[in-house]
Amino acid sequence: MVFGDDLNQLFKGLIGMIEEWKPDTYSDEGQYKQALYLYLKDLQERGRIKKERTIRTEAGESRADLRVSNVAIELKKKIDNKSERDRAEGQIKNMLKEFDYVIVVIVGENHNKEAIDIFKHHLNDFKKEDDFLGGGKKIEVIEVGKNKGKKRKSSNLFGLDIQMPEIEMPDIQ
Numbered sequence: 001m002v003f004g005d006d007l008n009q010l011f012k013g014l015i016g017m018i019e020e021w022k023p024d025t026y027s028d029e030g031q032y033k034q035a036l037y038l039y040l041k042d043l044q045e046r047g048r049i050k051k052e053r054t055i056r057t058e059a060g061e062s063r064a065d066l067r068v069s070n071v072a073i074e075l076k077k078k079i080d081n082k083s084e085r086d087r088a089e090g091q092i093k094n095m096l097k098e099f100d101y102v103i104v105v106i107v108g109e110n111h112n113k114e115a116i117d118i119f120k121h122h123l124n125d126f127k128k129e130d131d132f133l134g135g136g137k138k139i140e141v142i143e144v145g146k147n148k149g150k151k152r153k154s155s156n157l158f159g160l161d162i163q164m165p166e167i168e169m170p171d172i173q
Contacts, residue, residue, distance in 0.1 A: 010053070011071050011101040011138060017043055018073075018105055018142050025109060025145070029077040032107040033057065033065045036075065040068065062095040064102075072099040077108040080115045089122050096126065096137050106143045116143065 023035045037057055043049050049068065056067045064072035072095045078084045088104075095102050104123070106116060123139050 007070060007101065008138075010069060011103070011140070013049075014040075014068055014071055014073070014103060015140050015142065017048065018103065018144065021144055023107065023144060026107075029065075029075050029107065032075050032077065032105075036073070036105065037066055040066070062091070062098050064095055064099065067099075070099060071101040071103065073103045073105060075105045075107050077106075079106065079119050080112045085115065085119050085122070088119065089126075092123060092139065093126060096139070100136055101138050102140075104139065104141045106141065107145055109145050111143070111145075116141075 017040070018036070021036065021039050023032060023039075026032050026035065034057075037055065040049065040055050044051065044053065044055060049055070053069045054067070057065065062072070065075045066073035074088075074091060074095065076088050079088050092102060092104060120141050123141060126137075126139060
């Protein structure tokens with residue numbers, strides 16, 4: 001079992017490793033889960049994750065996609081509409097009853113940036129529910145894939161598409 005600062009270090013380390021992960025494009029969430037599992041096992045073999053850490057799939061009563069010691073990892077490929085987000089939020093809420101640390105990995109391509117922002121906002125609300133979370137719970141959302149959260153094109157109030165020119169800044173020594 002991993003406790004306190006060690007668990008927090010594991011959580012932060014996993015976030016960094018998952019942010020470095022460059023998966024192929026797959027048609028379903030299960031393929032991403034298998035690819036992430038193999039990626040983490042490879043990192044463990046190379047010494048980036050301690051050998052004594054357990055890496056499992058479909059772990060715990062909440063059925064987290066992956067588990068590294070006591071950190072749950074849940075992959076989500078579909079969260080673009082309200083029913084998909086509601087289902088995902090319910091799953092995360094259940095995981096937080098069992099795990100202190102949950103990493104949500106949004107996989108795939110061409111996600112709606114606004115949908116991801118709504119999802120993140122709702123998960124941040126979980127952090128504010130002190131009675132539910134008991135204080136020490138942490139959630140991190142990571143987007144991986146070639147087209148991380150694309151913004152839908154929208155025009156401004158006047159219908160103008162204004163782009164700011166790049167400004168070259170002088171080196172200050």
